[in-house]
Amino acid sequence: xxxxxxxxxxxxxxxxKQFRGQVERRAAGELSEDEFRPLRLMNxxxxxxxxxxxxxxxxxGTLSARQMRKLAFIADSYDRGYGHFTTRQNIQYNWPRLPDxxxxxxxxxxxxMHAIQTSGNCIRNVTADHWAGVAADEVEDPRPYAELMxxxxxxxxxxxxxxxxxxxxxxxxxxxRAAIRYHDIGLRLKKNTQGEAGFEVFVGGxxxxxxxxxARVRDWLARDDLLxxxxxxxxxxxxxxxxxxxxxxxxxxxxxxxxxxxFSAQVEEEFARTGAPRxxxxxxxxxxxxxxxxxxxxxxxxxxxPALALRLEKHKDFAGWVERNVSAxxxxxxxxxxxxxxxxxxxxxxxxxxxxxAVADLAESFSLDEIRISHEQNLVLPNxxxxxxxxxxxxxxxxxxxxxxxxLASDIIAxxxxxxxxxxxxxxxxxxxxxxxxxxxxxRQREIGDMKIKISGCINACGHHHAGHIxxxxxxxxxxxxxxxxxxxxxxxxxxxxxxxxxxxxSENLSGAVETIVDxxxxxxxxxxxxxxxxxxxxxxxxxxxxxxxx
Amino acid sequence: MPLIRDGxxxxxxxxxxxxxxxxxxxxxxxxxxxxxxxxxGQIAARAGRTGVAIENSADPGxxxxxxxxxxxIALDFPAFTDGRAYSQARRLRVHFGFAGELRARxxxxxxxxxxxxxxxxxxxxxxxxxxxxxxxxSARSMTLAYQRGYDGGQATREAVTELPAPA
Numbered sequence: 001x002x003x004x005x006x007x008x009x010x011x012x013x014x015x016x017k018q019f020r021g022q023v024e025r026r027a028a029g030e031l032s033e034d035e036f037r038p039l040r041l042m043n044x045x046x047x048x049x050x051x052x053x054x055x056x057x058x059x060x061g062t063l064s065a066r067q068m069r070k071l072a073f074i075a076d077s078y079d080r081g082y083g084h085f086t087t088r089q090n091i092q093y094n095w096p097r098l099p100d101x102x103x104x105x106x107x108x109x110x111x112x113m114h115a116i117q118t119s120g121n122c123i124r125n126v127t128a129d130h131w132a133g134v135a136a137d138e139v140e141d142p143r144p145y146a147e148l149m150x151x152x153x154x155x156x157x158x159x160x161x162x163x164x165x166x167x168x169x170x171x172x173x174x175x176x177r178a179a180i181r182y183h184d185i186g187l188r189l190k191k192n193t194q195g196e197a198g199f200e201v202f203v204g205g206x207x208x209x210x211x212x213x214x215a216r217v218r219d220w221l222a223r224d225d226l227l228x229x230x231x232x233x234x235x236x237x238x239x240x241x242x243x244x245x246x247x248x249x250x251x252x253x254x255x256x257x258x259x260x261x262x263f264s265a266q267v268e269e270e271f272a273r274t275g276a277p278r279x280x281x282x283x284x285x286x287x288x289x290x291x292x293x294x295x296x297x298x299x300x301x302x303x304x305x306p307a308l309a310l311r312l313e314k315h316k317d318f319a320g321w322v323e324r325n326v327s328a329x330x331x332x333x334x335x336x337x338x339x340x341x342x343x344x345x346x347x348x349x350x351x352x353x354x355x356x357x358a359v360a361d362l363a364e365s366f367s368l369d370e371i372r373i374s375h376e377q378n379l380v381l382p383n384x385x386x387x388x389x390x391x392x393x394x395x396x397x398x399x400x401x402x403x404x405x406x407x408l409a410s411d412i413i414a415x416x417x418x419x420x421x422x423x424x425x426x427x428x429x430x431x432x433x434x435x436x437x438x439x440x441x442x443x444r445q446r447e448i449g450d451m452k453i454k455i456s457g458c459i460n461a462c463g464h465h466h467a468g469h470i471x472x473x474x475x476x477x478x479x480x481x482x483x484x485x486x487x488x489x490x491x492x493x494x495x496x497x498x499x500x501x502x503x504x505x506x507s508e509n510l511s512g513a514v515e516t517i518v519d520x521x522x523x524x525x526x527x528x529x530x531x532x533x534x535x536x537x538x539x540x541x542x543x544x545x546x547x548x549x550x551x
Numbered sequence: 552m553p554l555i556r557d558g559x560x561x562x563x564x565x566x567x568x569x570x571x572x573x574x575x576x577x578x579x580x581x582x583x584x585x586x587x588x589x590x591x592g593q594i595a596a597r598a599g600r601t602g603v604a605i606e607n608s609a610d611p612g613x614x615x616x617x618x619x620x621x622x623x624i625a626l627d628f629p630a631f632t633d634g635r636a637y638s639q640a641r642r643l644r645v646h647f648g649f650a651g652e653l654r655a656r657x658x659x660x661x662x663x664x665x666x667x668x669x670x671x672x673x674x675x676x677x678x679x680x681x682x683x684x685x686x687x688x689s690a691r692s693m694t695l696a697y698q699r700g701y702d703g704g705q706a707t708r709e710a711v712t713e714l715p716a717p718a
Contacts, residue, residue: 007708010715011695018692022662030685038632039662121632151697157669158641158701161634238638273646277700285708 001062001370002147002292004112011154012109015116019043020102027099042122042160044115045101048422054093054101055118056108060128060146060170061089061373061380065360068371070111072356078104083356085341085349087413087464088167089127089373090118094420116154121162123153123234129171129178130374133293134336134382136328140197142172142189144290145226148281152227159234163241164249166234167206170199179375179491181205181213182467184251185233190220197223203233203263204255207461211497212252215260217267225271228279232271236263296368296383301333305386318393320442321404326389329382337367337381337392338374340403340411344440345433348414349377358399366392376452377413378406409451409518410440413464417457417474418481424457426474426481427507431455434511439518448518450530454489467491469531470514471498483510487517487543488535501544505551513551520546555675558687565602565623575599581625584609587617594620604656607635611642618649626672628657637670644671664690668704 004012019039026036044055056071063071071091075083078100079093086092096104108114118125126149133141149168153159159166171178172189180186186202199221205214221229237251255263280286312319327336339359341349351359359379363371366388372380384392396402405411412435415421417428432455439445454468458475465471471486482504489498505513518531520543525534535543554563565579574580574590574597581602587594594601594617602623603614614624624643626636636655643649655667656676664686667675677686694715696705706712 006714007695007711011693011697014693014695014715018689021688021692025685035631035660035662154697155665155693156698157666157696158637159634160666161632161637235638235641239635243633243635277645279698279700281699281709 001064002059002143002289008112008151009109012112012114012116015043015114015155016102016105016109019105023098023102038120038161041120042117043101043105044118045096045098046119046422048094048420049418049424050420051095052098052101053420054096054104054115055086056091056093056113056115057118057125058089058091058113058373059150060126060132060143061130061375062132062143063371063373064111064369065364065371067111067113068356068360068363070107070113072353072360074104074107075353075356082350082352084347084416085351085373085377085379087375087377087415087462088118088125089130089375090125091373092416094416119165120160121164121166122160123156123162123166123168126150126153127167127169127178127183127375129173129176130372130380131177131327131336131382132172133295134329134331134334135173135175135177136330137175138173138330139191140172140189141293142170142187143293144286145187145189145199145223146170147289147292148227148286149230152230152279156234158231159238162234162238163243164246164251166237166251168230174493176491176493176495177374179464179467179495181495182207182211182464182491183214185230186214192220199223199226201229203267204252204260206250206252207464207466208250209247209459209461210250210252211461211466212256213495213497214252215255215264217260217264224280226280229267229271231279232267235270236266240266295331296370298331298334298368298383299385301331301385301387303332303386305333308386308389311390315390317404318390320446321393321402322389324404324408324446325406333386335384335386335389337384337389338406339379339381339396339401340405341378341401342405342411342436343400343403344405344410345437347429348412348432351379355399355401358395358401362392362395376411378411404442405440405445407450407452408445409448409453410436410445411451412436412453412455413468414455415457415462417455417463421457421462423460424474425459425476426457426483428455428457428463428474431472431474431483431507431510435514438511438515448522448531449528450532451518452490453514464491465489466497467495468498469535470517472510472514475504481507483507485510485513485517485547487540488532490532494532499540501540502548509551513547516547516550517543552679553677553683555677555683555686556673558683558690560683561674565600567604579622581623584613587614587621591617591620602652602654605639607633607639609639611639611647614643614649615647618647621649621651623652623654624649625654625656628655628659628663631658631660631663631678633658637666640667640670640672661686661689665693665696665704669696669698669701671702 201218202214367381368383414432418424456463486498600622604625
């Protein structure tokens with residue numbers, strides 16, 4: 001994991017002090033709310049329906065046990081004993097008081113964390129594959145580049161007042177677990193035939209009211225050109241992105257208006273000109289960063305563990321959990337443990353301070369001190385010895401963290417919705433709870449198989465509904481919540497935008513409609529097709545017929 | 552409104568020329584882009600210094616042909632959240648090598664001090680009601696920067712020789 005040196009530590013401390021001064025000026029009336037708003041947003045602080053909300057950055061979703069314990073401490077000391085892990089690999093606190101926020105940021109700085117640029121019209125926290133560095137299918141570890149981009153984007157002098165927020169995601173695998181084509185910039189790390197690292201570059205993806213998949217603007221960008229090229233993209237966007245209408249201000253609209261070819265030509269022209277000052281750090285600095293991501297001290301192990309085989313045979317529940325929640329690791333004898341934050345009927349992504357501490361303990365004892373946050377609002381212990389899986393499972397069970405539902409129908413992504421959010425038009429959480437209870441019986445959801453249900457409480461699509469196999473969008477009409485269903489979306493390497501199936505549903509009818517869709521799939525699937533495969537074969541008609549005949 | 556350079560309030564010798572007025576031979580005057588375009592010959596012959604104020608939607612490339620006769624370019628912040636002028640400044644400094652005075656005007660707030668300085672602005676027309684003290688505190692609040700290839704005020708990891716004592 002990356003560790004701060006004195007430079008990073010000083011930078012973050014200065015930033016905390018600067019924000020403390022801004023809060024004081026706001027309290028003294030020297031800053032108006034209009035002036036203060038962009039400043040607090042760039043420090044992760046929103047004003048929501050009932051209170052402030054602080055969004056803390058977990059850069060590319062990586063945490064140590066010590067950092068997770070600090071998050072638990074903050075939840076206990078400044079919130080109501082829990083936090084909410086988000087689709088951007090961050091954590092949100094829902095009840096901080098404004099005067100406490102500089103102190104909270106101070107606590108975060110002590111463990112090399114911050115809330116810089118988790119909000120605002122600037123480059124947001126860079127996200128990455130949550131299995132980066134450990135996935136069996138990885139070409140190269142994207143984390144050193146994610147860290148480089150974290151540093152480069154932090155308080156960027158030129159790009160801190162963009163037309164709109166800007167999100168960058170990076171993956172080092174062909175299988176896309178970072179939804180790169182749904183980002184303003186998506187990067188896929190790859191190698192050329194000489195073994196040199198470079199990137200495939202996508203620009204202009206996004207969700208919101210105009211969902212778009214990013215267009216590929218470069219098949220190959222040499223590693224050493226990364227930041228210079230990103231600056232060229234950012235400059236074209238900063239100068240030409242629309243600022244007259246916030247719903248048309250994302251880079252996707254600019255790319256669409258110009259056409260990917262013309263946009264790309266403008267970027268290339270800018271890129272060719274910006275060669276003069278050196279934007280990328282030298283080889284030494286790249287190596288300094290990369291060294292932090294060298295493989296940790298793995299034991300030399302056989303890949304198969306006889307004790308594990310025995311446990312799997314004897315404990316059916318354990319075997320079911322391993323099947324769904326444990327993934328292939330690149331190192332023999334190790335596994336990736338995915339911890340579900342989706343208990344049946346629970347709030348997706350929420351974790352109590354006790355659960356955070358339990359995960360921190362497990363990371364220390366069994367995962368070489370590493371934890372990851374996934375964009376699907378779950379946690380990951382990336383470095384668990386197969387022989388320790390049983391002990392980890394037992395311990396997770398004691399803390400209500402052993403649900404064996406990763407990737408299943410109850411592994412639902414949901415935004416906070418109208419229960420917290422000032423932008424929401426409908427509630428998301430109760431909808432997720434309903435569906436989870438309806439489909440969550442263990443045998444039932446295993447029978448249904450891979451299924452991504454994603455729920456947003458407004459058109460801004462924080463719950464990624466456009467990328468859901470079944471997407472749900474909560475809206476409001478004449479004071480009543482209603483929900484639109486989309487089918488066939490996907491955020492993976494076969495990315496697609498879901499299609500609306502027809503008129504919306506009341507909150508009473510929604511989970512029944514979702515169940516009808518699922519039942520229809522189970523009936524028509526062939527040869528073990530997943531829902532997405534079946535949908536792509538048969539299209540929306542059979543689902544529409546079934547749903548609108550009964551609801 | 553106070554004009555700031557290098558952390559101090561300075562006298563402003565420049566005046567913005569009214570649209571209809573004759574371009575004088577003497578004195579420091581700031582013209583619109585249109586006047587600059589139309590008066591190129593006259594401007595080259597001036598004894599006084601010439602500047603131009605452009606909107607933040609203008610292409611800084613339009614100034615390229617005039618740079619030899621320009622001592623000042625004023626860039627506009629219609630709202631402090633509208634950051635186009637940062638990129639205009641960057642283009643002028645890096646693409647066109649403009650070495651004269653870059654002035655920030657409009658909604659210029661103390662909290663922008665570090666950003667403005669690093670993209671190459673030299674002078675700042677501080678928007679209403681703010682004090683030099685707050686400007687300077689803000690300008691000094693971040694002494695370090697991660698971005699390479701930008702100048703002014705803050706040190707990069709390579710450039711830093713001694714870190715400030717913890718606050």
